[in-house]
Structures are given as C-alpha cells and as structure tokens.
Amino acid sequence: MVDVTPADAIPPAEVAEMELYHPHSWWTKYVFSQDAKVIAIQYSATATAIGFVALVLSWLMRLQLGFPGTFDFITPEAYYQFITMHGMIMVIYLLTALFLGGFGNYLIPLMVGARDMVFPYVNMLSYWIYLLAVLVLVASFFAPGGPTGAGWTLYPPQAIMTGTPGGQDWGIMLMLVSLILFIIGFTMGGLNYVVTVLQGRTRGMTLMRLPLTVWGIFTATVMALLAFPALFVACVMMLFDRALGTSFFMPAIVEMGEQLQHSGGSPILFQHLFWFFGHPEVYIVALPAFGIVSDLISVHARKNIFGYRMMVWAIIGIGALSFVVWAHHMYVSGMHPYFGFFFATTTLIIAVPTAIKVYNWVLTLWRGDIHLTIPMLFALAFIVTFVNGGLTGLFLGNVVVDVPLSDTMFVVAHFHMVMGVAPIVVIFGAIYHWYPKVTGRMLDERLGQFHFWVTFLGAYLIFFPMHYIGLMGVPRRYNELTDVTVMTESAQHLNSFISIMAFIVGFAQIVFLFNLIWSIRHGREAGGNPWRATTLEWQTPQTPPAHGNFGKELPIVYRWAYDYSVPGAKEDFIPQNMPGAFGTSREPA
Amino acid sequence: MTETTLTHIGQTEPRPAGWQGIAADWSSDQRAFKNVSWGKAMMWIFLLSDTFVFGCFLLSYMTARMSTRVPWPNPSEVFALHIGGSNVPLILIAIMTFVLISSSGTMAMAVNFGYRRDRRKTAILMLLTAVLGATFVGMQAFEWTKLITEGVRPWGNPWGAAQFGSSFFMITGFHGTHVTIGVIFLVIVARKVWRGDYDTGRPGFFTSRKGHYENVEIMGLYWHFVDLVWVFIFAFFYLW
16 A cells, blocks of 8 residues: 555646636535535525424324324325324435435545536536426325325335325325336436546555445445436336236226226335345444444544444445345245245344444454544444344344244334434434534534434433334334224333324424534634544635635545544554655555 | 547556456546547447346346246237238348448448548448438338237237337337437537537537547447447347
8 A cells, every 4th residue: 555655656636637617606506506515505404494394203103002092184095194204204305315425425535535527517516407306205294195004115006006105196106206216317427426536536545545434325326327227227117007007006996996997017026126225324324424424433533443444345345235225125025935935044144244333343442542522422323223123133134033023013113223313313423523614613512412312322221222122022003003902001102202202303403403503603613624633625725625625735634534643654544645754554555 | 449539547667468457447546448548438438337237128128028928929920011912021120130230330430541540431421320220120110010909009019918019119129228318419419520529629519528439439339339228139039
C-alpha cells in the first residue's frame, strides 16, 4: 500500500474531466441542484418526512393492538393498510433512500476526495424520480379504496383480489407503480455511487484506504443494482396480472363462489422473485450501517478499527452470500423441503462474517479512549441491538425452529430488532456525527441524551416482550385477538405495555426532529473538525463544504482512514491528507 | 482507441500484465479500471443490472412454461407466415434477427469511424443503425398485429396456455422498448456527431458537459447488449 504514495509522475489532483455545473439561480442552486450534497439533503428530508408518516401508522397499529375494541375508526381493512404502508415505507422509502440516497450522496464524494458524483445531472434526476415515487405512494392514501393492504410483501394471489383493501381498487396499482419508479430512480443514483467509488477517487486513495462507511455504502449499492431488478420484474408482472388480466402469479381460483378468469400462474414464483430482492435488501440496509458504525466507533474510541481488511472482506462476503439465502423466508411456502436444507445452511454461514464484524467492533473498543458522545452511544446501542436481532435470526434460519415460529410476533420482534432498530440507531448516530459538517453547528447535547436513552431503552421495552408474545404463539397481522386462547390476559397486558412504550419512543423522535431544526440556527458552532477525525470530509476548507467540495486542489491521500492515537505522533489523530511520517501507524502494509 | 478521452491516467510506467495487472490496478489509487472512462464504466454497470432484469423476465417465463399443465402453443406454427402457398416457420423472426444483427455490424463500423474523427461516415452509419433498429421494431409491430388478429391476448389465446401471450407481449414488448430507446439515442448522438459537437467541445443541453467521440462507443455498448438479449429471447422463446 505504501508504494502508491503519489510520485511526481502522477498528474496534479485537479480532475480535468470533472466539469462542474455552476448554478446560475436560486432554483438551480437549491432546488434543481446537481450538487451531491444538496441532493443528499433533499433525499434525507423526503425520506424523513415519509418516515414520519410510517411512524404515525405504527402508532395507529399499536393503538389497535394494545387496546382492542377501543378505537372504532381502525377497521380490520384500515389495520391491514397501516401494516402494509408502514412496512413498505420504512424498508424502501426511508431506510434504503436515506442510507444510499442520503448518506451515500453526502459522504461518498467527500470521503473519496471527489468534487461531486461522476454524473451530477443523472444524480439529480435520481432524486426527482424518487420524489415522484413517494408522491405516487402518498397518492394511494387518497385514492378510492385507500392504499393496498396486502402486507409489505404483497404476496399474490391475495394482493390483487377483492377481499384485500386496494386489491381491486387503485391501492395495489399505485403501490406497484411507485416501486417501479423508485427502482428506476435508484438505478440512476446507484450507478453514480458505484462509478464514483471505483473511478473517481483522488490521488493516493486506494480501495484499501477507503473509510468503511464508503465500503458499506458501495457494496450495498452494487447489491441493490443486482437485487432490485427482481423486484422490478415482479412488480411489472403483478401489474399486468391486475391491470390486463394475465396469470403470471394467479392460479385458478374461486373467489366468493365465483371462478376467476385466472389460471395456471404460480404464486411461489412471486415469492422467489420478491425474496431474491428482499433478502439482499436486508443487507442493503445493514451494510451501510455496518460501515458507518465502524467509523463512529473508531473516531469516538480514538483507536484504529481492529482488522480493517477483515472488515472489508466481511462486508463483501456478506454481500455475496446474501444472494443465496433468499428462500429462508419461504420455509412454509410449500417449496421443496430439500431447498430448506440448502438455504438453512447458507443462512447460518452468513453468521460467520457477521460475527467477525461484531468481534472487531468490540476489539476496537477494547482499551480505547472511549468518549461517550451521542454518536458513540448510538453506535454502542447498534452493537447490542444487532447482536440481539442476529441471534434470533439463527433461530429463524433453522427450518425446524422456523416452522412453528413462522408468522408469529416472534418474527416481527426479530426483524424489527435487526433491520428496524439496529439500522435506525446507526442513522441517528450518523446524523449526530455528521450534522456539524452539514450545518456547521452541533446538535444539542441534552436533547440528544434524552433522545438516545428514550429510544434505546424504549426500543428494548417494545421489542423484547414481543419475543415472548410470539413464543406463546400469538400470530402477526391480526388486528384483534380477543377471545383467543393464545392471547392470555397477561399477554394482553404486555401488548398494552408495548403500545404505551411505542408512543413514548415515538415522542422522543419528535424531540429529535425539533433538535434537528432548532440547532440549524441555535446550535453550538462546530468548527471544521469537531470530532478530530481523520477522514477527508472533515478536512474541507469550508464548513459546510462548498460546491466542488475541496476548493482549488483536490486533497492527496497519504494514509488510511484510521490513524488514531498513533504511538509517537503529536496529535491523537492524523488526517488522511497530512503528508509525512508520524510514529508507527497500524495501517496494513 | 479507448485512450483518446483519457489524458490523466495517473501512471506512466508499464503495468504488469494478466492477473497481476488486475491486482495492481485494483490496489492502486484513483481508478480501478485504468483505461475506462466514467461514462463507459457507468454503461457497463448499467448493462449488468439490466442483464438481471432480462434474466428475471426469461426465468419467470421459463418457470411458467415448464409448470403449465395445458399445452404450450407450438412456436413454429404460431410464428409461421403463409408465403407462396405454404407455411414458412419462423420466417419473420429470422428476418428480424438478421436485421438486428446487421445493425450491430453497422454500429461497430460507426464506432470505428468515430475514433477516426470521420464525422460524415460515423453519422451515416449511426443513422443506418437507427433505421435497421426502427425496421426491427416495425416488423415486431407487424408480428404483434398478426397475433392479435389471430386472437392472442395477454390473458389468453386460442391454442393453449394463457401464459404464452402474457410472456410474449411482456418480453418482446420490454425488448422492443429497449430498441426504441436505442433508436432515439442513436439519432441524438448521430446529430451531435454530424454537427461536430465532439470536435468543438460544445456542452450538452441538459448536462452542460463536453461530449467525446467515446459516446459513440458507449452508445454501441448499449446497442450490442440489446442485440445480445434478442439472441437469448430468440433461443428461449421461439426456438424452444
């Protein structure tokens, strides 16, 4: 690695091909902006806004589950619609868009030392198509019949039948169109992120010097480009089934005593297509979180990340493996039992690289100079919640354990822990960490402490009891379970308790939103590098970084991203673009 | 040829060949693919993603065809034309395939002349490619019309499994859309070549970026991909 230190033969770090678009008006500067940083904020704001809709939907669901029979306006149909939209918004329109469109756009060019994404115009289109997808999704709330209530997996045949809310109305069509738009928009952005990382780095920035944040987002984007096509095809085919009367996914079926016009289709085919997308999607959300959390821990423990190369290969290994595990979501679908054997094996193998990552995070903390800042608290919360959710994943990955637990609240608790709470706390940590770079001011510390403790403890109080309810056999997706044997009185008490906790945690998010807005003007001045971090985004001449990121000359990278507390060095961090040798770095040779 | 747009590659000494060269490139700074411009890299990665789209379409069609319990219409008969008193199987598809593959040839020649800065020949060959592409789409429209008049619909057909019509319209429709988009962009790029935008460095209308003659090659990558996909559709849908 050391031999790539730039020599004179290498041309100056001014990239000639990068002709930046210079905005001429307020509109092209802040609205139709081609600056990745503005696009990142647009993505983040839109994702947060629609995410709050999903949060309110979860409150409505908890109202019904915690206090059944009290709220008349939550009909069974409405309950299904809340479930469906909550799940779809959280997974696709919030988490995917925020990690890749939000953090990806902001951090990739800054961290690899580029002026912008390689094709800013395409990048801008990506956001506007995403916004259109969100608007179509929102429109389904106001369409006749309301949004679809098919469950976030949209399984046919029920997704497009009369009994399902939105099945024979507009709901399902708007959902499918919105997903297709999202995929088109994402592809435009995703191509940019991948090419920027591969081909747009600055001098001295080798792949093995990239911060792990970039590795996580990069690998997730590559996965998304290969996994979203399956969802795209599934959406197109289901749209045809619904709108044209084809029978890709629809078998011969009798509905309300009447034989439908469909015959010969395969609902299982949809499940294969959906989960070929759906399982990588879990890691599309998780890998950026892994990367970001590695950087947060390293910065705030003032220590180099333990086993950097192993971390990179674990990210790549998890990404590759996640394409051969999809049918573990389908153990009870009626597919051939031998498939279960294969997919259970691959699923359990994924635990190996994942465990390597967890050990390396803990070993990074070991004897570190741990600063319990808000980002660090959230990073620690991630390790705990992720281990917790990962362990129940081992339960569900085994066919024999999964079959009785399938479709119970245990599954709900598992995936909320592993891909709900865990990535969300990383997003919070990342926002507290990078907010000073984006706005030039710190988020308020006391409100942050309140937000962290309520969110972290509250999330446990919500989802830990849910495991027990699931083990008792309480099924998911039922709006009311009074007078059912599995729903004992004590279980119902737990359910009410979970609901109350959900409101409290949700309230903490409103405090966080207030903090975000209030601190833009009233936060403490941050300066250029408040966390004393090494990576390039903290070394920009201006804060917030100006259009073009690095002023006249691009930075030149002389070291990896993790030179913290280097023995023999004067400061406890050495920026990546600082020339010269200081002490004994632990950069792998 | 590919070097033309890249003036700053960041390395002057000769690089090791073979696997060692790949390892050296990937562990170096700035670029993982040393001779590949941003636009070309982006097109290759897009095509990889698009391969998965067509792959999923074809796999879904094959699943439907293998699992159906009603007979699948015989493509040799369905796609036959009645010419000179006898039914010639697959004749139209054969001509369509020939036209599309020929267009790949003219496209390759356009790329070559583009790098020779021969504006006239490049533009003419690109327009010829576009005409061949449009001919292909036209013949596809004829084929669709014929099948529709014979009673083939997305939801059913007179001869057997309903999935025949659904898959046919969906897959050829999606491929035809790709060809149509290709024709539109061929005309746009041909116009830019003809006007000399790539010599004068005139900025693009939307992107305000300077174009290069490499854009002809990037356009060609897309076009060859669309042809290659057709070969698979031809093999799996018509010849099976």
